[in-house]
Amino acid sequence: MKTVAVRNIERANTEVATELGKLGVATVHEAQGRIGLLKPYMRPIYPGARIGGTAVTILAQPGDNWMIHVAIELCQPGDVLVVACTTDNTDGMFGDLLATSAKARGVKGLIIDAGCRDLRDLQEMDFPVWSRAVSAKGTVKNTLGAVNVPVVCAGQVINPGDVVVADDDGVTVVERKITATVLEAGRAREALEEEKRQKLASGVLGIDLYNMRPRLQEHGFEYVDSLADLEA
Amino acid sequence: MKTVAVRNIERANTEVATELGKLGVATVHEAQGRIGLLKPYMRPIYPGARIGGTAVTILAQPGDNWMIHVAIELCQPGDVLVVACTTDNTDGMFGDLLATSAKARGVKGLIIDAGCRDLRDLQEMDFPVWSRAVSAKGTVKNTLGAVNVPVVCAGQVINPGDVVVADDDGVTVVERKITATVLEAGRAREALEEEKRQKLASGVLGIDLYNMRPRLQEHGFEYVDSLADLEA
Amino acid sequence: MKTVAVRNIERANTEVATELGKLGVATVHEAQGRIGLLKPYMRPIYPGARIGGTAVTILAQPGDNWMIHVAIELCQPGDVLVVACTTDNTDGMFGDLLATSAKARGVKGLIIDAGCRDLRDLQEMDFPVWSRAVSAKGTVKNTLGAVNVPVVCAGQVINPGDVVVADDDGVTVVERKITATVLEAGRAREALEEEKRQKLASGVLGIDLYNMRPRLQEHGFEYVDSLADLEA
Amino acid sequence: MKTVAVRNIERANTEVATELGKLGVATVHEAQGRIGLLKPYMRPIYPGARIGGTAVTILAQPGDNWMIHVAIELCQPGDVLVVACTTDNTDGMFGDLLATSAKARGVKGLIIDAGCRDLRDLQEMDFPVWSRAVSAKGTVKNTLGAVNVPVVCAGQVINPGDVVVADDDGVTVVERKITATVLEAGRAREALEEEKRQKLASGVLGIDLYNMRPRLQEHGFEYVDSLADLEA
């Protein structure tokens, strides 16, 4: 591994990132064609947070948070810290001190494929975290990793400067170059969903709204009157 | 697999189902002789919900929510959607649009041995879900399953029309034919527990309340004064 | 296994235990040299609780809570029940009745490497529990275990009388003999952290506060201007 | 739970069971319409075994093998023991003594949704086992379960007398009433596969053999010449 930090990265537009955050994970994930979703073991440490920001990426060694300290210097307002790990690890690499420092740099939150601690403090200071675990396990600063290189975090490639969107549904990444397109598609989808929502609320069935009956028939799907008919 | 939907099912009595819901999962599970509990990986997406309703069952393919759309047409007020999957899967098969539609039919909630999304919306609209995962992963509508057939959901057989009870402790199923009996037994148990609770609160020990001392002795259980005695 | 209960145990000082509880898991774990932390699968059943107390230990058989009833008689105000299991098990060994009884004895909470149930009641009565699972699965009282013997709970040795500290970050144990020393170290650490927190909040970087730059250089860590430089 | 043993069960035909065993799990599972497969955590304790037999079912409590002793009396030559558990458990409920006894009754093997031990002995005596775990953990005989009732084992309903087929690919169940039909369908499938195998071995592509090209086109699948075209 190249043990290196990249000082300057091309970031997606911060406003676009913020707007993507408002759309939320499910809409953004769908709007870009059902890609980009991190594995569902990534969960928020408290409910209700919703963010969109530009990724500053970190590749950390298990049980070692040295690189997070290095990364914070390279953060700008609107960034989100993204920590991948060279191997599966749940140690508490991030707590209230790092959050205080990150917040002072304008960082919006943290995505970490490892553990996080000081939950009470993080919630009080409104610094949201999505992690694979909560753990108070202390970490060292002994082994080098890398900052602002492409990483695989919870199953997805995240490049520095990509947009990360996170809410109660999980985390998704949007490649930097397509963020504007995805935002547009997401808004269109949201408008469309609002329309559908109203129809469904009024009692229209999805099976009719999406015109599923002919395709069900074509695939040989059958309706029977009762379980008894089925067993017959 | 027979790819089929059963239109008419025999449902347990809706009021009985509602009353079982009020007793809660632990009481109902015990009242029917410690059976019917779904595996504990089934967790509510937000705390505090408590329901009892009649099952409309769905057997879905991984990553495919086609059958849920089919099932909603067959729902009645007081029903609970129960989704089993042909293989382990965590994709977000259910979100706010399906919930809107289900709610319009009077459905009380969802039990899904897969993933769920749009948590914020579902909580705002007060549509409770118990799932094995939260995931925004989008699904397709390409492969047939079945509706209103017996399924195995999180380790338990659930037949259409059975009663499903769910709260913060998890989910349990009660076979349709025995719902009235179980309700009676549950109420008796609840009364009995209230009595015990008062005694225990007043300082009576469980070891005395349940008369455990003779049986401990009979099994050869010993008391020693200190750890030192034990090692001697 | 010796099937036995030890009546008298040497407990750590209750006030020290309470004070350790106020410091919280992360601080206590660090203050004693990063030891004592239980595996992170031990999670609180509701957020916000924070306790420190003296351990009354229980070794239970899977699906059997007989020994918990035996243990409660041996509890004193300020104690915390600690349940280990002879094999991995998630059954709901503890619910509102046992909590009522424990509370009547002055017990502060429960640490259980198995399941717990009656979440709503436990939260209402403010009896906190840290467990590996929530499950309504009923248990029997058929097989003997032991009470107040040393146990391994979620990966840590816990001796009767040791201090157990638990909060939203998890659970840690402090050996009885070193509790006073750890309390002192924890308070010193807390003071030190407050100082650091203020510096970090004011914009001082951790990389400077901890003087990391020379050590990074010594280990061969490099900075490059852009990803393009990296690939070159 | 009814704590009961059913003495007389209707068994599928033993020869049909044996023949289904020869077809193997994958063929039988497909031949009956992709149903009946137990979850893939069920693995053989040694490679190479392949059996088909009639199920004698057991519902056991965690850490307790009492019911297996009860079941063996009810076994006949050609049977397979099928152990489900009331809760997830990995204890070593079965070892060489029980295998000796089962073998003396003509039992062909064991399917157990728990643990198994004495691997060396079991392999030497050629008594195959499919289990969720290998564990020497000793068990007790304290809590009643049931024998020859319908059970859910590793996610599938298994009724006493059903046929269980197991090999290196896992375990599948065939309902008693349809065993003859499935055997016929399995043999037809096997013949058909042999034909396909020869064509594929000679270099015919599956995409042609299954005439996939028109359907790919219809679904909008595209071919591009190079990754560069894709990114353009």
Place this chain on the structure above:
Amino acid sequence: MKTVAVRNIERANTEVATELGKLGVATVHEAQGRIGLLKPYMRPIYPGARIGGTAVTILAQPGDNWMIHVAIELCQPGDVLVVACTTDNTDGMFGDLLATSAKARGVKGLIIDAGCRDLRDLQEMDFPVWSRAVSAKGTVKNTLGAVNVPVVCAGQVINPGDVVVADDDGVTVVERKITATVLEAGRAREALEEEKRQKLASGVLGIDLYNMRPRLQEHGFEYVDSLADLEA
């Protein structure tokens, strides 16, 4: 954590350790009263090995095998290396070079609650390993741990000098002071089992051999003739 190595440890008798190894894990675990078994995720990297030796213990940091190098110097013929980790980790901390070195010191094998690599080489040189994972993940030598201190390995306390027994069934530990007693009990058990085995092989039922019928009846266990009777 004290970062320290203990040079001189009191070892159990080597011959006793070897004899315990011959008895095997299941027998030894039972002979000492069903204690000492490591969690069943500890599996041999190849089948057929069976060892008993005296523990040299290691507490390692995740992704770091420095302490194993330190430990090998302290090994004697008949020892078994036992590696615990400060946090869950699967990295390949041990491979053919360390095995070569350990073998040169007369070490019988390795128990590691982490990963292992170079499987082909280890099998060829007949150096058995029980691990939680196989992984080629390279490790560093940057963070101190400890050697020959008491550790918790896969859920069990192991003290330096204790006997570790491992075979295809898993791993068990025997406290140094009771090894002779356990050996005696194990041999007695083995003799008794041989007797039982012959009876069972001849067709005597366990239910009779263990005189279970009266106790079944006393617990209310029922026999019915058919499933139909059960449902009636």
Place this chain on the structure above:
Amino acid sequence: MKTVAVRNIERANTEVATELGKLGVATVHEAQGRIGLLKPYMRPIYPGARIGGTAVTILAQPGDNWMIHVAIELCQPGDVLVVACTTDNTDGMFGDLLATSAKARGVKGLIIDAGCRDLRDLQEMDFPVWSRAVSAKGTVKNTLGAVNVPVVCAGQVINPGDVVVADDDGVTVVERKITATVLEAGRAREALEEEKRQKLASGVLGIDLYNMRPRLQEHGFEYVDSLADLEA
């Protein structure tokens, strides 16, 4: 997701791939700086296989093997099929028919982040597979994915044409452009290891061979004579 197949990919040199295969996973992973290793849940379906080949990549939907059929047409001798999945899935997407077809194209083996079946046949025809699961679960051909696009498989980015090396230790990927360099580094490492192996076999300690004593001292590592000293 773009549902597309890329016809022409730039492959690493086949001979280099073969030679990397001979070096084995551990050596190649180390030689490129401890990168490229797939998660350790990827295990061979039978022991002893060792391959190195050029990746033809597949992105499949859960429970659907359509894209594997598409991919085989694009394979050349020396290729290895690499299947990633859009979501975690264990279904048996690959069996003896696909292996027959792949083998007819000169494919060396399969890496699949899902399930595999027909183990007996695959071993007999010597077609090695590394998978996350063995499962006979049948799959459909209903939903499009992609072929020869970059994928994330078991935590690693794999580009079409990269070299994949797999043996009993797991699977590692080498980027196409650096394969020659890594081969050279791997051979150098192998030579160096042979030298070390001989020294270690002759009794030289790793602690001396790697000159660890000064660094241990510098880090404050202590030696004590006995556990008693430690507790003092």
